[in-house]
Amino acid sequence: MSTDSMYRLLVTIAVILGSIIYGFFINSLARRITARVQNRMGPPLKQPFIDVIKLYSKRTFVTHGIMQTLGPILMLTGIISTLILIPYGKGYLTLYSSNGDLITILYIMTFGQLAMALAVGQAGNPYGTIGVARGLTRMFGYELPLILALISLIALNHSADVNVIIANQHGGIANWNAFRHPFVGITALLAMLGMMSYQPFDNASAPAEVASGPITEFGGKFMAIMMTTNAMFVVAKLALLVDLFFGGASNIFILALKIFLLYLYPLFVGLVFPRFAMEDTFLFFWKWPTLIGFIGLAIAIF
Amino acid sequence: MDDLKRPTLDSDFTCDMAFNKITKWAQKNSLWLLAYGTGCGAIELSPTMTSRYDWSRLGIRGSATPRQADLLLITGYLSTKTLKRVIRSYEQMQDPKYVIGFGSCTINGGMYYDSYNTIKQLDLYIPVDVYINGCMPRPEAVLSGLAYLKDKIGDKKADGWIKYKQNFEWYRENQKKILKSFNGDNMPDKYNW
Amino acid sequence: MNVLRTIALILSLGFLSSILFYKIRELRNLSIIASLSVALGFVIKFFGIYTGIKRAFSYKDLFYFKFDAFSNFFVVLILGVGLLAILASWNYMKEKKGETFFYVFFMLTILGMVGLVYSRDMLSFFIGWEVMTMGSFLVILQSNEKDRFKFALRYFIISLIGAYSLLWSMFIIYNKVHSFKFSAFNSSVFTKGELTTLLITISIGFLIKAAIMPFHTWASGAYSRSPLTFTAFFSGAMSKMGIYGLFIFLYGSIGLSAIYKTGYNEFFQTSYFQYTLVWLGVITAFLGTLRAILSEDIRVMLAYSSVGQLGYMLIGIGLGSTLGLTATLFHVVTHGLFKTSLFIVVAAIIHRTGKTKFHELGGLINNMPIAFIATLISIITLAGIPPLGGFATKWLLYEAMIEKRMFFATAITMLASIGAFLYAYRLIQNLFLGQRKLEHDDVKPAPLTMQIAMLIPALGMVFLGFFPNLLIKYTNLFIELINIDFFKLGVKVTDTAFTNSYGYWNAFYLGSAVVIIFIVSTIYYNLQRRAKIYKIGQLDIYTAGEYVTRETPLNYSFNFYGFIFDSLKPAIKYSVTNFITRISKEFIALSDFVRRIYTGNGQHYAIFTMIFTIITLIYFLS
């Protein structure tokens, strides 16, 4: 192995571990902010780490079958595969993004979700299955505006290469895609609400309605891995959106800052709006965001 | 009051409880509690979790399903009908798990001491780690009870789940005594089935 | 000896033996399988040899056949899928009514298809086409479904419309160019209007066979009511004949420049005709997927899924670029693989349980582990999730569409493929996962031959996921062969990396990365060994403390995506099927009215005859 690929591998491992830590960090920060909004103290910043260690230290794990045992690992696999295809900066921080373009990233993202859905199915809990059905329906909803936004970007940049899209946003805030192409930016931001599965659209994992949905049957180690992958997935999704719409980053710290600021947006929207019903969620995405997305795409083409 | 002898632990429980420092610390500071209110005491949980007392700063939060929960709060009187569900939920929780008996009703029946359809002593049916007395206990008392449970976990004294496993037959027998239609209601005899 | 004659001989022997031994099961099946596999081996052996040379065969200057890589590509698909389907039928059709003639007509269908694929003139093409339609119609009649007549008849009638449309255009062509040969087509003798009409009539003929959206009404009935192992072949290989026909007629015979003559759009760099084809494909892909999401019958869902997937292939055909055609050919293979596998799995399940609805099944993973694995691989391919073969199609297709600047169409196609994920999940969740029904406790695993037939395509899909370049190598070969007028290499394939002007993707690296990450995570996952893992029973689930029994319905499977149905309810009631049903009802009423002239009274008939004679006389004398 040459030194170059060696470095790349090391950086990749660092980014994977870093994304776990950072994902937990922004998660607990979000919980603290939520608490402050509700006039509470909120948990300490290290709470997610404590939770995960506790879940690992459980003495028994129950499983309903092979897919439930394998599901979390496959999920981890899917998320890490997504993570290494997204560039986090320049040089080695592009990780392995030269092995797949935007379309590849979009599709490999679903690998983790399929694994999760299979594990839920094997657990045989109807609440879990309802959660998956709701999640998939929501996905079918928000993917339309998201795809419209991404296709607009591809049309504007004449490339599906994330690195090229980042490079084209070079030179100041005015050049960021979210501001230079406001319709595309708005579409992406609306679709992102569904993507992050925060408050108004968290019907898949509603604790009171469907007993927290997909994770109903998962405890201990399985739950710990799911929490870890969720933290990583949040970072991956946000990093991708920052790369595509907010100018990317030359430096990992700026990227971290941008990710955090972007994360605040669904959080605050979630604090204001109560949960939508499932039909409304689906139709919401296919109405206004889609319309704006079509306008944005039309402007991008012509 | 019936004076049934409570079971004691075998001496070799330590292997089950071989926690190191880090896991002990984690288990102390992250207690997820099953959102399951039985009696009138559940009303006291709302102030305990919202902005006035905010238990989330102690690392406590609710979880919707027993699979993820560490802590079962029996908030007050327990009718025999509810006991069935409590047993089921308790058995579905993952080790280590703890139970807090909440209010006088769980200790000696409280004001329902002569009721025909509530249970009087909770620890005959499931092991209780901590009792919080009062009718009903105020949020301060609840928090102090939780703090006591944390100390117990730190000292490796919160061993109710091992007790339940080791004396499973004894507990089942008691449960069957009060739940006449135990098997008729499809309640399984096994622990994990 | 000529390769073509040999193949014809082998297949005819198989057909004859299916007639001769139609009552002796083992002998008949073995001889059919032997003939198919020998022919398959023969084609594969000489697959690439004649790519450069045109190895042709003709009879009396009327029937032309050619053995080249392009035809071989489809013949391998036909024979391969046919072999698997017949293998699966061995157990599936065993002791069922219609078993004896099933094989005869099946072989007839295969014979017709191989004939039409090798033919290089319209006459023999048409004969093969009709033999295929006839054979498949007769196979549908061999099933045990009660309503098979209705759906078979519908299939046959709609196919006939397509066939007449084709025949008509063939005669128009013959009238002008005085030859049936594909290569003899000469666009200069046609006017623009004639060319447009020709293109439309030809496409109608093929789009009907491919079940593209306004012409898809036969598909759900015919797919779901024929014997299911035949449906595997029907959907896996036969529906592609429409795509093959379009391919050979549009790009092999008429040619791109002639198509461009009918109207060329500068912006999209394509003709209006092709543009229409692309949008038909997009609409089919989207609506087919939507119907599949909302169906409750496994067979109907797979049928609509096939309709939708054929839409993707049509998009590639409509694009007409190298990248698009490559995507189509790639999808022909992947769809052939996963649909064969899925239909055989469903056949096995229906064979073992007798249930056809999603909500009547569930939890079969422990009873049918092999079928589960095959389904898992198939649905990953179907949804186009990267490590397996399905993603290559998706990638190629999107890049091809973006290259032609059809961005709206791309967006809707991508949405359709997300929708494919939705119904694909239902296939695995409601059949294999979830709670097992009490009466399915001792369901036996799928019969051996069916297990083999469902696993072989699965292996192919895994292989294609890691080495899509091997297939692309061939498709590039014969896209060159069928003399496309403009040829620019849209996709550059180096080793396993795909690059084109818009994007890139490295299948092998990506796949290996996924595998490596999986292994590392598994090791990490199993590091902590102190904790006990308990395998618990089916009913030990969180039910809010309630005690449930096996009789309690605990599967969430009926109206699985009810949210989507409720949201789109106002739009869903307008469907082509409903429209056609309305029309056919009106037509029946009209025929009923017309029938009344047959009163049975001789004097009335005499009056009719007289009126007719008088009208004829007036017409001719005036």
Ligand code: SF4
């Ligand atoms: S202890 Fe008092 S407050 Fe609590 S349940 Fe019993 S009666 Fe109600």
